[in-house]
Amino acid sequence: MWLEAVITEKDLVELVRQLLPVKVHLNHETEGEEKPPERWLLLQPAKEVRLIPDQGLRVTCPAEIMWSIAGMSPTVKLDELSVLLRPQVVDKHKGPVLEFQIEVEETDFHSLPEFIDATIAKAINAALAAKKIPWDFTETLTRTVGLGKTMEPIEGLKIAVVWGKTRIGSDALTLAISFKLNFVRGD
DSSP: OEEEEEEEHHHHHHHHHHHOSEEEEOOOOOTTSOOOOOEEEEEOSOSEEEEETTTEEEEEEEEEEEEOBTTBOOEEEEEEEEEEEEEEEEEETTEEEEEEEEEEEEOOOTTSOHHHHHHHHHHHHHHHTTOOEEEOHHHHHOEEEEOTTSSTTEEEEEEEEEEEEEEEOSSEEEEEEEEEEEEEEOO
16 A cells, blocks of 8 residues: 655745745764864745756755854855755665755855855755755654454554655655555454
């Protein structure tokens, strides 16, 4: 058995409207080490939100970047930054998880040459690669439902996630999830 959840582009635009503005911390804190330099990406309210078939959700918005280097902490404002939210189902030890990867597609620092723009975007994407947004739908949706005492010796129904996959079209993001059903018996 499998179910599909269809999230329309209109629904996604509303979700992004609720999400932004948001600050994404880019530094890696490791226990026992000194405080890492401050690095973050602030995404302001979106100017445009579009589904890109087979890729993800493109969000274009103003942004700010803080990237501390050698004791200096410059904050750079961008009139427009394009990021791509890439959903993918990843198999983990306890079952599949839906992860959203954030990737900077385009930057435009008005006063810097294009090759420096690309270098900064590459550094930000390297930091973002470790910042996936997960939803453990296996944990959320795997359940045993009690069925009472009406059908002895049946005690419940076990619902377990088997797999999941995403489909990204021009008008919707679809998450398909396969389930295995088993009755729990008391005999």
